[in-house]
Amino acid sequence: MEKTALYNFHKNSGAKFVPFAGYEMPIQYKDGIVKEHINTRQFAGFFDVSHMGQFYVSGGRSTELSLEKIIPLDFKEIKMNQSKYSFLINDEGGVIDDLIITRVENGFNIILNAACKDNDIKEIAKCLNSESKYELRKDLSLIALQGPKAEIILESIIKGVKELKFMNGNYFKFLEKKIYITRSGYTGEDGFEISVPNVIVENLIKLLTDKDAKPIGLGARDTLRLEAGLCLYGHELNQEINPIQANLKWAISKKRRETGGFKGWENIKKDLQNGVSKIRVGVKPAGKIIAREGTKIYSNTGEEIGIITSGTYGPSVNSPVAMGYVKSKFSEIDNKILIEVRGKKHEAKVSKLPFYKKSYVK
Amino acid sequence: MSEKKYSKKHEWIMLDGESATVGISKHATEMLGDIVFVELPEKGKSLNKEEKAAVVESTKAASDVYTPVSGEIMETNQPIVDDPSNVNKDPENNGWFFKIKVKDKSELDSLMSQPDYEKFVKENPN
Incomplete structure (x- = not known):
């Protein structure tokens, strides 16, 4: 089992650990998931997401064209320091991983899911030519600072971060070292993702905790992202689901949706032209019943129409929240559906996403 | 009232005359x-010892709550359904789950005393 550079910090903060993607990660701290969730929404919380892959690819235009085979973005369109959400696509159009890619000096930073990163690198390497160089940056930690006070807290530590716009990044100086920060996150709140060398990550955490930002575990990360309607790889996304079914068409650049030229294009083109047979939706149970992953979804008339892929209780909306896939003709917002929990069918409806309104800085 | 007893599945039970009050231990709530979310059994339902009686859910997962003795459900604690955080606040008093009419008091003999349960928890931390 691997540990992040902040393992001792987590331990001393009363973390409960769980194995996650080969890492020992904090699922929660002393306050518990609900308090951590609320604290992120109302003040600021930070997450150690150093288990995620920080992958750097360098090279010129031919590298971009190589990446375009497997990532359905128009690379010409990505401005310096701009971040884009997209995918690695397999030959059938399924999602190998979802990712954030940022144009930086001489190349791109790509943030990959922890459980997928080793395979992702193999898949990316297959597409690259000899001009491209790449490296998994194991020397760097990744800290997400999220919440309405994230800006004021981070600005007091690293001057200039408040100028960053959502889904944009830049280089900054911290303890005489050059670090990279983007304005982004996975909670539905404003915030930053700070890529910082392992050797000084504890210094950063000390300054964040001095400003009363609280450590947040994977448990609250999940409730926060679900309220924000964001996908989690292995749940809403996998190798058998394509981005059109996942209702993430927008994460394929417009030009690429018209001209294709990437893996799995034939299947994706078909789904773009003819519509999809199943699609990702939000699901809101009528009562307090929680629909967990694997819960079957039925139509009003009892026809089985889909399955829940993530579900929990949303502390900020004070009700259960879930996402899942249903047959497209049942996907209209407010459509009444049934969810089967412990052998009983309960009323629910298709809900618009997000469940919780975001407040990103544009 | 008699001594509070505990099951290996982390329920507590307290006998009072013919009926007993059942809830989950403080240790269970900490885990x-x-x-x-709390789902309680229907009043009048007959259950056998160690049968599923209720459901508790954390943000992470759902868990079953079992009855430590056989009997008929007489009363359930609606305030923990209305506000499930009441269970965390006071698990071994106000956070009780149900009252059960005990069929066979000798079933309590196989349960643990408080000191025995504390020892059991130390030896089986998860």
């Missing part, structure tokens, strides 16, 4: 974390 579960924030409880966000």
